[in-house]
Amino acid sequence: MKRALIITAMCLAVIAAKAQNATGRIVNESLKPIAYVNVVLLSADSTYINGVTTADDGTFSISYDQDSCLLKVSCVGYETRFLAVKEERMGDIVICHDKKKGWGDIFPPPPSHILKEVVVEAARPAMKMTPGGMSYDVQKSLLSQAGTALDVLSELPRVNVTSSGAVYVFGKGSPLIYINGRQLKSDTELRQLTSKDIKSVEVITAPGARYSAGVGSVINITTIKRLEDFMSFFVPVRGSYFKELVEVGGVSATYRKKGFELNLYPYYNNDFSAEKTDFTSVLNMTDYKQKTVQHGEFSCRTQSFLPSASLSYDFSKDHSVGMSVSLNKTLKYDASMNSNYNVFRNDVLQGEVSQKTAYDYDRNNQNADIYYVGQIGKWHLDLDGTYFHSKVEQGQHIAEESSTLEERTVNTSSSQSSRMWAWKAAATRGLWKGELSFGAEQSRSHVNAESHNPEGYIDDSENKMKGNNIAGFLTYGLNLGNWMAGAGIRYEHVKSDFYSFGVRDKEVSREYNDFFPNAYVGWSKGDWAIQMAYSKKTKRPSYSQLRSYQQYDNRFLHYFPLLPPSPHPLLLREWQPRPAAGYQP
Incomplete structure (x- = not known):
């Protein structure tokens, strides 16, 4: 019953929001509209929410449901602009070629002497x-x-x-x-x-x-x-500031001689994130309604080391082999959250709880790939194989203080070890006025996960998940002057077995055998193009939805994996037919 109540609390979380549309037009310094400009909606902490591109006349319309939002406007050859969304109708927004030149976020008429300057259009x-x-x-x-x-x-x-x-x-x-x-x-x-x-x-x-x-x-x-022999060094470095400094960087060294190429890339990431959270959860019990209103501030500093290396050899222009290895190791993780929440029963305040949480997190990933690309007769071949291993350990240390409710100390810990092997083979050749392609692939995965709470506020879990996916595809595409058309079919066999404390659970385990057709037709002439496409897609539950990590948010709301005793709607596949159309002016 305890688990069912927690699911109910998650499903009944209330977020009051009113959807609105921000509209405007993107223009350059000469007040000419610009097409294909990215307009991205960001939250106050710069988290991506939504995005659109401008139409041929430079206009855009993007929906938002938060009180405090930013628009990021970017286009190649122009400066990137960040604007506060203050009203739905934003008018004309100017973006300039020269990043040192700008006269405001929302468009006012530019000074006349600026319009007299010669502006070189970027390619x-x-x-x-x-x-x-x-x-x-x-x-x-x-x-x-x-x-x-x-x-x-x-x-x-x-x-x-x-x-x-x-x-x-x-x-x-x-x-x-x-x-x-x-x-x-x-x-x-x-x-x-x-x-x-x-x-x-x-x-x-x-x-x-x-x-x-x-x-x-x-x-x-x-x-x-590049066929010539060479040696190069490249130092990519990025930096940004949001309350604290964030920087990433490394040294890329490449050596090539007589078809042999070696690349080494030690890479370091020093990241910081912070956010404020407000949420309300409601439990509708038989004879009363319980509501929890919580506000918190979260911050996290993460440092990681991500080295990689690759090696390849070109036997000739028609045959190449290669391999690569990469690691992802957490060096430092310092995260905490301070929050307060009020508990109401039938809208009458029962008490207030002050909560302090410290988080543990450690990731250790290894990845290896091997591939062959070649031409045999009229057939182009692509073969590759992958091995991936990941081990993640995480936990929480929570202290709850209250003058009216029970005080608590809560500690959670979880670990998850994942392994995956995969291969893929594809062959392509020209046939009549088009191209024929077919291939097959397989992946096998194995996950062991467990979670514990010594105080007993959350049930312990011990899970094992096995997956075996097999697929094959066949496609053919035609090019007939200004027209192009094509169709394909894909078959997928997907099997996943879920075990809890060593016992296979039939309600959560799944097996699918499905066909997925797709087709497209397009026309282009000069600067104009139009295309229509259809594809049958599906959305299946991922292993991440079954992970054992159990997060304690407050004494009435826990985030935990979707476990038995009953199937959850998220564990069922979802069909997604996807018609699409587009044009290029």
């Missing part, structure tokens, strides 16, 4: 339509001078990069990111890859059958293939 990246997305030529634009791959991505339409390096595609969440066909397991390579080494970037918002049915977006980065 924006050439765009072209691709199946399910758009491709951007980096080398023929200012993006080649952006800095790192993260800087390039931050300037692309519909893409947002946070200060910590997390990448999001508007309306699609976190994308899968590939560099020359290899999927990235961390953002380390994005920090060390320089913009001058990037040939093009493709942003796919309607992924086809080649990708997992749960993938909402994909970013493909293609680099310039």
Whole structure:
């Protein structure tokens, strides 16, 4: 009964909010509208909320439901602007080519002498339509001078990069990111890859059958293939300030000779985050209503070491092999939260609790990849394998003081060890006026997790999860003059077994066998392009939803994994048919 009550409290958390729309128009110094400008909505602590791109006439409309928000306006060749959302109609917003020149956030008429200056239009990246997305030529634009791959991505339409390096595609969440066909397991390579080494970037918002049915977006980065011998050093460093200094940096060293290439990249991250939280939870009992109103302030300083190394060899222009290894080790974690909460029964105050919480966290990840890329006859082959291991230990130390309610000391601890093996093989060749591609992949995962609370306020847990996913795909795409069209089919077998204290739980364990079709058709001529696409997608429960970490928020609200005795709606898959359409003026 205790567990059921906690779930009820989570589901009945009340957040009062009123949705609003901020509208405006983005213009340059000459008051001309700018299309494809990223307009990102941020919370007061700079957390990403939502994002849109401007239309051909420079206009935008973005919804928000918080009292204090910021707009981040960015576009390649222009300065990035941050504006407070003070009203729904924001009018014209000027962004300037010269970052040293600006005359305010919301547009007032610029001085006449400024309009007399000669403004050199920056070269924006050439765009072209691709199946399910758009491709951007980096080398023929200012993006080649952006800095790192993260800087390039931050300037692309519909893409947002946070200060910590997390990448999001508007309306699609976190994308899968590939560099020359290899999927990235961390953002380390994005920090060390320089913009001058990037040939093009493709942003796919309607992924086809080649990708997992749960993938909402994909970013493909293609680099310039350098055949000459060379040695290089690159020192990427980023810094920002939000209450405290945040800095990340490392040294990228690359050596290439006669087809052999070695890269070393020791990387350090010193991050800080802080936020204020306010939430209300309501428990509707049989004969009374209990409400908890809580306010808290959280701060966290994290230091991590993330070294990586890669080795590759080109046997010829048609055959290459390579491998890479990377680590992610927590060096320091200092986090705390001070909060107060009031407890009401039938809207009558029962007492006030002062709470102080200290957090423990330690992560140790290892990742290894091996790949082969080659051309045999008319067939292009991609083969790769991955091994990943992670161990995370975390906990809380809580002291609750109250003059009217019971005082408590609460300690929680949890550990989770995860292993994953995966392989993927794909073959592609030209056929008639198009391209045929097929392939298969498999991943196996094993997770052991446990959580404890010695005071007995939260039940202990001991879980084991096993997963085995197998998939195959077939796609064909045609190019007929100004028209392009294609279709694909993907099959996925997904099996996950969940064990609690050594006993398999049938209610939580799942097995699926599904087909996922997709199709697209597009037309382009000159500067105009239009595309329509359809794909069948699914959203399945992830292992993160079943993790054993149990978080104590207050004595009436605990965050814990979705365990038996009864299935939870979040444990059921969700079908997501995704029609899409877009145009390029």
